[in-house]
Amino acid sequence: MRTSSVALTALAEYTECDIRACLNTLQFLNKKKEMLNVLDISSQVIGRKDTSKSVFDIWKEIFQKRRLKGVRKSIDDCRSSFNEFTSLHSLVSNCGNYDLILDGIHENILQLNYHDPVMKKTVKCLHNLEISDILHQYVMRTQKMSLQVYQPAISIAIHGVVSQVEKPNIQWPKSFHRYRTSLIHKVEALHTWHNKITPCISRHISTKSFVADLVSPLLHILSPPTLR
Structure with missing residues (x-):
């Protein structure tokens, strides 16, 4: 079976470097005498490991930008951005605890070392968090839970503004707990x-x-x- 390095790189990224899933997929395609298709790789991969992630993994994906490799640069940038958007949207949506995710963003965002000399990025992120709070209050008041589908887009917007290649130092959000204890x-x-x-x-x-x-x-x- 012959395939390109671009397809192998895409397979490794899609399976999150799960060697067993990569080998199972290649063996399965070899038996069927099919080629590894980069554009339709999601339907070809088999035997993926459990991809459930903790909220710390979600915060890491939001704050950290994936490092681009030399092979990946040859892939269309638009398609790469779409795959990143889809992956992050799936992570946040599957978690479902939007309050905890956004609390973690609110407490950790100012600890990131992103370049923002005139505070433009910070203001934009805080504005997105404000939109999330307004949306959450409206949902709780009207019980229109279907509007919660717009919450993941806010996390993705913040990711596009402040994400860095460096590994972030993420802390569990504690300000709400301190506020509640003080109020009581x-x-x-x-x-x-x-x-x-x-x-x-x-x-x-x-x-x-x-x-x-x-x-x-x-x-x-x-x-x-x-x-x-």
């Missing part, structure tokens, strides 16, 4: 204070009305502005 602590402190008020006063003041109407004047009394 403050709410408990507020309820404790409210319970210590005498009943004749507390029955006229709820915790929500206290926060909305009394906190600002109280802080103004406790910490008055300077006279300068």
